[in-house]
Amino acid sequence: xxxxxDLEGRLAMQYEPATYxxxxxxxxxxxxxxxxxxxxxxxLEGARGIDGKGLIASTAExxxxxxxxxxxRPEDDEATRLALAELLYARLGFGRIDLGRLxxxxxxxxxxxxxxxxxxxxxxxxxxxxxxxxxxxxAAVFAVLGAAVTVRETECMARGAACxxxxxxxxxxxxxxxxxxxxxxxxxxxxxxxxxxGPFVRSANVDEQAIIDAVVGIPMVGDAAGLIPAxxxxxxxxxxxxxxxxxxxxxxxMRGLGREKAAMRLLVSDAEHCGMNTFRGxxxxxxxxxxxxxxxxxRADALIAIIAISNALGWGDWHITAHTPTSxxxxxxxxxxxxxxxxxxxxxxxxxCAMLTGVAAGVMELVYGEGTVEDRYGTFASHEESCVSCxxxxxIFTVERVE
Amino acid sequence: xxxxxxxxxxxxxxxxxxxERDAVLATWERLAARYGAPRRDxxxxxxxxxxxxxxxxxxxxxxxxxxxxQRACTPADIEELHALLGYRE
Numbered sequence: 001x002x003x004x005x006d007l008e009g010r011l012a013m014q015y016e017p018a019t020y021x022x023x024x025x026x027x028x029x030x031x032x033x034x035x036x037x038x039x040x041x042x043x044l045e046g047a048r049g050i051d052g053k054g055l056i057a058s059t060a061e062x063x064x065x066x067x068x069x070x071x072x073r074p075e076d077d078e079a080t081r082l083a084l085a086e087l088l089y090a091r092l093g094f095g096r097i098d099l100g101r102l103x104x105x106x107x108x109x110x111x112x113x114x115x116x117x118x119x120x121x122x123x124x125x126x127x128x129x130x131x132x133x134x135x136x137x138x139a140a141v142f143a144v145l146g147a148a149v150t151v152r153e154t155e156c157m158a159r160g161a162a163c164x165x166x167x168x169x170x171x172x173x174x175x176x177x178x179x180x181x182x183x184x185x186x187x188x189x190x191x192x193x194x195x196x197x198g199p200f201v202r203s204a205n206v207d208e209q210a211i212i213d214a215v216v217g218i219p220m221v222g223d224a225a226g227l228i229p230a231x232x233x234x235x236x237x238x239x240x241x242x243x244x245x246x247x248x249x250x251x252x253x254m255r256g257l258g259r260e261k262a263a264m265r266l267l268v269s270d271a272e273h274c275g276m277n278t279f280r281g282x283x284x285x286x287x288x289x290x291x292x293x294x295x296x297x298x299r300a301d302a303l304i305a306i307i308a309i310s311n312a313l314g315w316g317d318w319h320i321t322a323h324t325p326t327s328x329x330x331x332x333x334x335x336x337x338x339x340x341x342x343x344x345x346x347x348x349x350x351x352x353c354a355m356l357t358g359v360a361a362g363v364m365e366l367v368y369g370e371g372t373v374e375d376r377y378g379t380f381a382s383h384e385e386s387c388v389s390c391x392x393x394x395x396i397f398t399v400e401r402v403e
Numbered sequence: 404x405x406x407x408x409x410x411x412x413x414x415x416x417x418x419x420x421x422x423e424r425d426a427v428l429a430t431w432e433r434l435a436a437r438y439g440a441p442r443r444d445x446x447x448x449x450x451x452x453x454x455x456x457x458x459x460x461x462x463x464x465x466x467x468x469x470x471x472x473q474r475a476c477t478p479a480d481i482e483e484l485h486a487l488l489g490y491r492e
Contacts, residue, residue, distance in 0.1 A: 034413070035411065115474075116413065116474060119474065120412070120413055120414060120415065157474075213446070214446035214447055217446050218444070218446070218447075225473075229413050229458065229471055232409060232411075232412045232413060232417065232469065232471065233411070233412065233413060234413050276411075277411040278411070280410055280411040281409075281410070281411035281412050284409045284410065284411070284412070284419070284469075285460075285469070286447075286449045286451075286460045286461050286462055286469050287444075287447040287449055289449075289462050290444075290447045290448035290449045290462040290463065291446065291447045291448055373411075
């Protein structure tokens with residue numbers, strides 16, 4: 001069996017300063033917090049007429065079957081593959097899973113980003129919330145045993161259980177034979193832009209590179225519980241492929257119901273709340289107080305610092321090109337949504353960056369708004385004017401205060 | 404001393420405790436004696452002690468301190484912490 005050091009070495013993060021991308025075992029990962037992940041899940045699973053839960057599980061299965069295959073080695077024995085599946089889950093910040101009783105068809109989880117996120121961000125749940133983990137476990141079983149299975153959560157900490165429990169069902173799923181995870185098939189991506197773009201709005205007070213270096217320097221890996229409590233929120237390293245596939249799949253499923261625009265609005269809204277909640281948490285954190293607050297003299301400085309943090313989290317390689325207290329313009333040359341859409345679907349006919357569009361409004365509401373999150377929501381409107389997914393050289397976002 | 408609730412955090416009952424200036428060093432000594440030496444992060448200029456069911460985090464100045472509770476954190480855990488901090492509701 002491979003040693004722990006060997007396995008951890010396989011999952012070491014590589015950072016690319018030119019695009020702010022983080023890569024773990026061949027997959028670009030994006031750091032989002034529990035606010036975004038919980039809201040996105042609620043939106044997908046709450047949409048009537050589509051199987052949002054199935055979409056999340058099958059996407060997690062597809063993406064992590066690929067991720068675990070890339071992290072594995074041909075010479076790995078079964079014990080190594082089991083350990084690798086547990087370790088990847090924990091290091092990415094999703095929690096702790098125990099695959100020790102897999103032969104009995106039982107898996108347990110003693111901690112979960114999705115449980116903590118749901119309870120902290122959305123409150124009590126009447127149903128099990130570990131859909132993502134069901135998909136991850138299907139991928140893990142496939143990676144370890146080569147078997148296509150269905151995993152179902154039977155008990156969930158979100159509903160008061162001591163731990164989350166899952167059953168692993170082999171063979172038939174409904175009336176269809178269970179097949180291997182769908183391949184994570186992509187086309188050639190968008191080349192990394194040679195030009196940096198701009199000119200960008202800077203502040204003499206804010207050392208953006210120091211912020212980025214500090215955030216990138218934090219070992220963003222799960223703690224003993226497999227969680228990443230940083231900046232006063234729970235963070236997780238999610239493969240960009242997962243976000244892109246679930247969001248594309250959600251919009252396409254909703255298009256089938258004639259509700260494509262509503263789907264995009266929902267995704268933008270989730271990100272708008274994320275922009276406010278995530279950065280509100282961050283701005284109240286000791287990390288902000290220690291490094292960033294001393295640089296911030298006014299609200300514009302806070303906005304520039306927030307964008308620097310979001311770049312360090314891998315969101316968009318985006319920068320401010322114009323800014324007043326009532327308006328904002330941003331340019332992104334390598335956002336994961338636009339690049340991902342091109343990889344999965346080719347050139348788009350309309351802009352695709354729902355997350356960045358929503359966050360752009362959310363951060364303005366946070367920095368320049370007043371009152372509670374709900375008071376601020378909708379007080380700024382954002383629009384993606386052009387998008388890399390449509391063949392443009394950059395994604396351009398404009399935000400205006402709603403009068 | 405007083406405390407203020409911190410919004411949008413890992414736990415709804417997250418607070419910043421503002422220690423009396425003269426009590427900062429002694430408070431951190433008590434925290435270290437009970438929960439172990441603080442870990443320092445020079446990049447963000449922060450430090451924290453990690454208890455089994457919560458973390459106490461602050462800038463290197465040591466004040467205010469943010470208490471990040473885990474879901475399993477009990478009233479007894481907080482009562483003990485409050486005694487160490489010298490906080491009374």
